[in-house]
Amino acid sequence: MTETLLLLVPIAAEHKALLLARFNVIDAPDAAARAAALAAHAGEIDLVLTNGSVGFTAAEIAVCPKLKLLAAQGAGYENLDVAAARARGVAVCNGAGTNDDCVADHALALLLASVRALPQQGAAVRAGVWRDALPLYPHFGGRRLGVIGLGAIGRKIAARAAAFGMVIGYHNRRPRADTGDAAYFDRAVALAAWADDLVVATPGGAATRHVVDAEVLAALGAGGHVVNIARGSCIDTAALAAALLAGRIAGAALDVYESEPQPPLALLGLPNVILTPHIAGWSPQSIRATVENFIANADALRRGEALLTPL
Known part of the structure; x- marks a missing residue:
């Protein structure tokens, strides 16, 4: 069964294609789309890909009963509620080293x-x-x-x-x-x-x-x-x-x-x-690496193996 991914960060089409090939992607790159996605699809979401600035809250984790992986795209994860995720048994990872x-x-x-x-x-x-x-x-x-x-x-x-x-x-x-x-x-x-x-x-x-x-x-x-x-x-x-x-x-x-x-x-x-507009970690190579790292973590979790970049 194809897993459902809530994507909270904007990603160029060439990199989003890697996600679309593997997951049912719910694209929610702004606050309004995020609220609408959670209201309509919270019960379907298996995976969340966000970043340190955008984050994901304890309240949002609580309304996603199927959630099994919460991921930060880059190294930062300051606005992800890691403690709440762990308390719910949700695995958490980041993109350490990718950019x-x-x-x-x-x-x-x-x-x-x-x-x-x-x-x-x-x-x-x-x-x-x-x-x-x-x-x-x-x-x-x-x-x-x-x-x-x-x-x-x-x-x-x-x-x-x-x-x-x-x-x-x-x-x-x-x-x-x-x-x-x-x-x-x-x-x-x-x-x-x-x-x-x-x-x-x-x-x-x-x-x-x-x-x-x-x-x-x-x-x-x-x-x-x-x-x-x-x-x-x-x-x-x-x-x-x-x-x-x-x-x-x-x-x-x-x-x-x-x-x-x-x-x-x-x-x-x-x-x-x-x-510069918070672009230091963005290059074609680095963004692709973050997406590939997320996919590798999701695959490892599915196989019951250790995450590559756990938090």
Whole structure:
């Protein structure tokens, strides 16, 4: 019997075709469609594919009596009620590892663009301003990069930055044993005081809300740049806007926002801010990998085997 999948995230047609070939797909990519799908089909749903931002609640789990697998498309799962799923005997998995390289590439692209002021230099050329009238911007060699959250993605970011000659430090809840020469800092503010630039790569949730706040930004200093590819909640947007306006830091490059999917209004008019639409983990290769990973987890569950990427 074909299993019924509630799909809560938008997926390109070429990748959705992989799901359509295997499951009866109920497509519900927005709040209205989601509510309608649950009202009409809750009793039929075997599988749910969502992501960390969109999530799936305890109340929604409770109305799906056949549900056996709740899956996050990417690595994040902060808005999935994992405890409620487990209490109901529902297996839970995520897409750990499927888009790590894509996110790390995007983080380095944002950092390079911010430190080298690529948008500003492009605007200058279009305005007829040549290099002699522009300030000089630093290159990466010898700069200190602080990574907040040295997990799988954080390590890939650090490796890429090290290849550019950057010196790596990091902040985690506890030090890791596999970090080579990277320096450990037990507080984010201490890391910021040491670093020239910060990349936020930590999981979202209450424990990391505003881990980059006014104190951390002040410690980073006037030459520092901040990149966030984690969750919007990790940076205090108001504090960031104030620091940028006052020149207390040099620039910011963000893929995620506290207000998303709405843009961060306080940052929109600032010339030293680069914004992308929560796209760091999206590439043809990575999205296909997330879908294939979900299918592999569903197949493993059907066979009574261990999930590939369990939570």
